Amino acid sequence: MFVHIFAYRLKCLMRDWETILWTMVFPLVLGTFFYMAFSNLYTNEIFNPINIAVINDEQYAKNKSFREALEEVSTGDERLFNLSETTIDEANELLNENLIDGYIVVEMPIKLVVNNSGINQSIVKSFIDNYIHASSAVETILSIEPEQIQKIIDDIGNRETYVSEKKSTGGEPNTILLYFYTLIAMTCFYGGFFGMREINDIQADISSVAARVNAAPVHKIKAFLFSAAASVLIQLVEVLVLISYLVFMLKLDFGSKTGFVLLTAFIGTITGFSFGAFISAVVKKSEGIKVAVIVGVTMICCFFAGMMQHEIKYIISRKAPVLSYVNPLNLLTDSFYSLYYYDTFSRYFKNIILLTVFIAVFCSGTYLMIRRRKYASI
Amino acid sequence: MIVRVKNLVKRYGDLVALDHLSLTVNEGEIFGLLGPNGSGKTTAINCILSLLKYDKGEVEIFGRPMAPDAYDIKRDIGIVMQNVAVYNELTVYGNIDYFCGLYIKDKNERKRLVEEAIDFVGLRDFTKFYPKKLSGGLLRRLNIACGIAHKPKLIILDEPTVAVDPQSRNRILEGIMELNRQGATVIYTSHYMEEVERICTRIMILDKGRAIATGTKDELKAMITMNEKITVESFGITDEHISEIRKLPNIISVEYKDNLLVIKSGKGKNSFETVLDFIRKNEIRFDKIYSELPTLNDVFLEITGKELRD
Numbered sequence: 274m275f276v277h278i279f280a281y282r283l284k285c286l287m288r289d290w291e292t293i294l295w296t297m298v299f300p301l302v303l304g305t306f307f308y309m310a311f312s313n314l315y316t317n318e319i320f321n322p323i324n325i326a327v328i329n330d331e332q333y334a335k336n337k338s339f340r341e342a343l344e345e346v347s348t349g350d351e352r353l354f355n356l357s358e359t360t361i362d363e364a365n366e367l368l369n370e371n372l373i374d375g376y377i378v379v380e381m382p383i384k385l386v387v388n389n390s391g392i393n394q395s396i397v398k399s400f401i402d403n404y405i406h407a408s409s410a411v412e413t414i415l416s417i418e419p420e421q422i423q424k425i426i427d428d429i430g431n432r433e434t435y436v437s438e439k440k441s442t443g444g445e446p447n448t449i450l451l452y453f454y455t456l457i458a459m460t461c462f463y464g465g466f467f468g469m470r471e472i473n474d475i476q477a478d479i480s481s482v483a484a485r486v487n488a489a490p491v492h493k494i495k496a497f498l499f500s501a502a503a504s505v506l507i508q509l510v511e512v513l514v515l516i517s518y519l520v521f522m523l524k525l526d527f528g529s530k531t532g533f534v535l536l537t538a539f540i541g542t543i544t545g546f547s548f549g550a551f552i553s554a555v556v557k558k559s560e561g562i563k564v565a566v567i568v569g570v571t572m573i574c575c576f577f578a579g580m581m582q583h584e585i586k587y588i589i590s591r592k593a594p595v596l597s598y599v600n601p602l603n604l605l606t607d608s609f610y611s612l613y614y615y616d617t618f619s620r621y622f623k624n625i626i627l628l629t630v631f632i633a634v635f636c637s638g639t640y641l642m643i644r645r646r647k648y649a650s651i
Numbered sequence: 652m653i654v655r656v657k658n659l660v661k662r663y664g665d666l667v668a669l670d671h672l673s674l675t676v677n678e679g680e681i682f683g684l685l686g687p688n689g690s691g692k693t694t695a696i697n698c699i700l701s702l703l704k705y706d707k708g709e710v711e712i713f714g715r716p717m718a719p720d721a722y723d724i725k726r727d728i729g730i731v732m733q734n735v736a737v738y739n740e741l742t743v744y745g746n747i748d749y750f751c752g753l754y755i756k757d758k759n760e761r762k763r764l765v766e767e768a769i770d771f772v773g774l775r776d777f778t779k780f781y782p783k784k785l786s787g788g789l790l791r792r793l794n795i796a797c798g799i800a801h802k803p804k805l806i807i808l809d810e811p812t813v814a815v816d817p818q819s820r821n822r823i824l825e826g827i828m829e830l831n832r833q834g835a836t837v838i839y840t841s842h843y844m845e846e847v848e849r850i851c852t853r854i855m856i857l858d859k860g861r862a863i864a865t866g867t868k869d870e871l872k873a874m875i876t877m878n879e880k881i882t883v884e885s886f887g888i889t890d891e892h893i894s895e896i897r898k899l900p901n902i903i904s905v906e907y908k909d910n911l912l913v914i915k916s917g918k919g920k921n922s923f924e925t926v927l928d929f930i931r932k933n934e935i936r937f938d939k940i941y942s943e944l945p946t947l948n949d950v951f952l953e954i955t956g957k958e959l960r961d
Contacts, residue, residue, distance in 0.1 A: 277752040281741065288740035477702050481736035485797070488700050488730045489753035490722035647704040647719055650663060651697050 274491065275499045282503035292466050297511040300460040301518055307456060308523045311449045322347075322355045323393045326367055326376040329358035333379040342404055343377075353400065377401065448583045451610060453525055455580035458605035460515050461541030462574070464508035465549025465567040471501050472553035472639070473560065478648040497643065501546065509542045528613040533621065537612065540628050541605045547635035548601070554642035574602035601631045652714065653678050653805055653836045654699065659708030661694055661860070668694045669705065670860040676805075676838055681831050683851030684840040685947060687959055691860035692840040693733055696809050699838075700730065712805065726754055729803035729835075733810045735794045737782050744769070744778040747796050754801035768800035771826060788819025795823065799830060806830060807838045812846060824850050844947040844959055856951055863954050868947065875953040876903060876917050877945045881926050883912040885937035892933060899925055 286292070327333060333340060347356035359367065364376035368388055375387035375397050383401050387394045414425050475497045477484040486496055516538060519525045527534050549567055556563050577600050579586030586606070590597045597603045604624045611621040654676035661669040669691050676682040684692045697703035699710050701719045710717040712724050737746045747765050755761040769775055772792040782790055791811060799806055808827065812820045828850055831837050841847050847854055848868050855865040864871055878901075888907050896905045896914060901922050904915045916922035923942045930937060951959040 274753075274756070277749075281745065281749045281752075284745065285738050285740040481732045481734040482738060484697075484702060484732060485730060485736040485750065486753065487702055487719075488725065488728065489750070490725040491753050492720075492722075648702060649704055651693075651703055 274495070275502075278491075278496060278499035279503050282500045283507070286467065286470075286504060286507050289470075292470070293511075296460065296463040296466060296508065297514060300456055300463070300511075300515050304453065304456055304515065304519060304523065307452050311452060322352050323396060324355045324357075324373045325397055326357040326359045326364040326373050328361050328364055328376060328378045330361075330379070333358075336379050338408065339379060339383065339404060346400065353396070447526070447613075450525060450613060451579050451583045451586065451606060453519055453523075454606040454609040455575055455578045455602065457512065457515060457519075457538070457609060458541060458578060458602040459571060459575050459580065460512050460545075461508075461538070461605060462545040462548060462567075462571040462602060464505070464512075464542050464545030465552065465571065466564070467504035467508050468501075468546040468549025468551070469553035469560070469563050469567060471497060471504055472550050472643065474500065476554070476643060476648075478651050484651060494640075494644065501550075505542055505546050508546060509539060512538045512542055526613060527609065530612045533612050533618075534609065537605065537608045537625070540625060540632070541608075544601055544605070544628050544632050544635070547632050547639065550639045551635040554639045571602065574600050578603035578606045598627060601628060604628050604631075652676070653680075653712065654682075654838065655709075655711040656695070656699060657709045659695070659698055659705055659710070661691075661698055661703065661705045668860050669698065669708075672708070672857075672860065672862055674855055674862065674865070676836060677853075678836055679831070679834070680853055681827065681837040681839055681851045683847040683854040684838065684857060685842070685844060685847045685851075685854055685951075685959070686857030687842055690842075690857040692842075692857055693809055694860070695857070696807055696838070696840060700728070700807070726801075727804040729798045729801065729806040731795050731798035731806070731808040731811050733813065735782070735790050737790075737793055737797060739782050742779050742781055743774050743785070743793055743796075746782070746793060747800050750797040751800040754803075764800050764802060768796040771799070771829075772796040773822065786816075786819075787814055788816050788822075791815050791819060791823065795826065799835075802835075804835060805838070806835050809840050810842070811839075812841070812843065820846075842959065844951075848947055854947070856947070856954070858951070858955050864950065871947060871950045872945045875945060875950050877915045877949055877953065878918045879916045879921055879923065880943045880945065880949070881914040881916070881923055882939075882941055882943070883914070883926070883930065883935075883937050884910060884939040885912060885930075885935055886910055887935050887937075888912050892935065895933075896926070896929060899929060901925075 327343060343354070343356060346353040357367070357373065359376070361378075364373070364386070367373045368376060368386065371388075374391070374393040375385050377397070378384040378386060382405060385394075385398055385401055387397075411425055414421060473479045473483065475483050475486065475493060477487040487493060513535070516527070516534065520527060548570075552566050552570075553563050556566055575581070577585060577589055577596060586597070586603065589603075597607075604627050608621055608624040608628070611618075611624065615621070652675055654674070656672060656674045659669050659672040660667070672691070672695060674682075684695060686692050694703065698705045698708075699712070699717065701710070701717050701721070712721075713727065715721065715724055717724060738749070741749060744765065747768055748761065751761050751765050751768070755764060769778060772795055774789065774792055774796060777785060777789060782793065785793060795808070795811060798808075806827075811827075812823055815823065824846060827837060827839065831850075839847065839851060851868070853865070853867055854871060856863050856871070864874060866874070893905050893907055893912075896902060896912075899922065901916045901919055902914060903917045904913075906913045914922070914926055921942070927940065930940070948959045951957075
């Protein structure tokens, strides 16, 4: 009987194009839009060398130490400047055409010429100020204790850092990933549509098909579970398709704990399915109202999990932490992020245990509502 | 006895949907439940099938108490719902095979039964069609095939011909009689008295959840005082004519409305000749004159004071 019901249910659900569209195609499209929007944000955070020019005159040629300092920060992959040595006329022309952010004139004191203010101009100015302070300090000490020249040069070359960064994780903090993790959580909860349909097709007071199944010599709960297995399988495949798309096509990082990522996807799918079944069993209204409740609750939970603005998630976890624990979508999002960011599992397992509690509540509620085998009205 | 229902009471709040309903269905019968919409036909069926809770009463099928987990009993029942109950995502073949599979485990036997059901309802050319591509009549036939493919001993059909074209209706009724000939006992609910008269061997008339009469169609018609209904299509009927017709022997009622004179006569000698003589003698011009035997609607009208179609 299991194979019969399961196989036909798979056929049924795979031909339900509307549900497939919302539960699989829509998240894929949304993921692509996220990627297009956030990849630009990410690009803006990467530092690009600043285009500057220096006037290649007699003063510049004479000031060997400044020339060497400038050349040092203008070479290599992690250089600060793209440096051009030009005449004053060429420099003005480049500046007017916005091809450089400014140019340096080596005189007393060293002068920076810019057209407007900005971060790049501030960085160049900061470099020049640093150089002037350091050279001034060297000159002052030399005039007092010339024998200390070698020690001063060593001290300037060896800067001590008194604060060091110690990572508790192998992952880099990346708030943009949160958006994609909420997208996966949302997709898991769109499995609620499958849960809703399973209830509609097993409750004789909701549909004629269900009445026919109830009149057949099949145990109602067994028939529901056999059908539900097909729904969960389809939803799980859809979630895995989305994760594969994010990993292999959009090259998003899910960390190295692949097995746990799959486990989270499975638990998320079960949570979403049981949520939809619970809503459908409890809300004694039309299918349209049930869909509205499922979508509405999912989107509100997505919002609080940071789907529309990632800072919301942190504000809630700081100001009202209870809300972040009673939001299953936040728990799912946080589970994926924990796997990506933390080396330890304590936070991840806390989320998974809470999700399991949600599953237990949804399943128990659904069972209590559908266990009856006779109806008050049909 | 295939079905025995005793003192069934079903209430929806203050509304009594079934009021101490009792009935028996014998093996080989086509038992008709006839009544207007809202008379309790579907409620009675759902109670018999143990889908619906009832407040009081007993239901036995095949001599055993009916319950939701009485799977041995359910295995021999076929149900055709009032609303078409099929999956839109499965083909005609898929739907019949799916529902048949809930009753029959053996794959080969199931295949044979499905093929037979397809031929029986005449859907051979539509096996790969999805329900949305079928006409109303074909859809009803599919609905029936899903209910009878497993060859049940008891078939319950709840208004299976609602919104069906005459050709399909005819085919469905023929099919039900054929199933009966093949040995199935049938419970058939309808508010179409012509259908019930045509196919049912015994009929129960329901009104407001109560059984108001039970018997064969002849037994039911014998219960009322009317024996014959004579209708005259004429423009020239006066009040004096009506008064004189009322005085004719064995006439129990005369009505004249919209140029139709309807005369009902009681048991005993037929009155058609007497009425025709009166018309000739009074030189009343008429277009048509015809006589009819009483229908189940007349039975319902006489017992309840209202038309079955109301």
